Amino acid sequence: MLMPKKTKWRKDHKRRRGGKATRNLNISFGSYGLKSLTACWVSARQIEAARRVMTKYIKKGGRIWIRIFPDKPVTAHGGEIPMGKGKGAVDHYVAIVKPGMIMFEMEGPDEATAKKAMESAGHKLPVKCQFISKK
Numbered sequence: 001m002l003m004p005k006k007t008k009w010r011k012d013h014k015r016r017r018g019g020k021a022t023r024n025l026n027i028s029f030g031s032y033g034l035k036s037l038t039a040c041w042v043s044a045r046q047i048e049a050a051r052r053v054m055t056k057y058i059k060k061g062g063r064i065w066i067r068i069f070p071d072k073p074v075t076a077h078g079g080e081i082p083m084g085k086g087k088g089a090v091d092h093y094v095a096i097v098k099p100g101m102i103m104f105e106m107e108g109p110d111e112a113t114a115k116k117a118m119e120s121a122g123h124k125l126p127v128k129c130q131f132i133s134k135k
Contacts, residue, residue: 001048007071029107033118033131035103036103036130062114069095072095073090118131
């Protein structure tokens with residue numbers, strides 16, 4: 001699963017979820033892309049599930065680029081812990097996705113196959129997605 005090798009700080013603030021994306025706006029590597037239409041935190045598990053669906057669908061007929069990386073730690077307490085007692089331990093990592101970001105790119109298969117693969121991957125993600133092509 002994706003996670004940073006080393007972070008400057010172990011735990012992170014929540015941050016606000018406003019605004020549109022200012023980076024990852026254009027297709028840079030492949031011919032097709034999966035673009036987010038809403039903002040959300042996408043966990044490393046969800047990114048891996050989407051990658052597996054795309055890889056399985058196109059078999060060895062193409063290449064996939066993941067343009068988002070889960071670098072934000074999310075903390076959690078166990079069940080039945082009373083209020084207070086500090087911040088919980090790091091539970092998992094998420095990528096912050098904003099509207100307009102290209103999350104995945106693909107090169108190789110024909111447009112119909114790429115669209116089907118990307119739409120299947122979009123069902124694994126908590127954001128509304130749109131298939132786009134470079135043409």
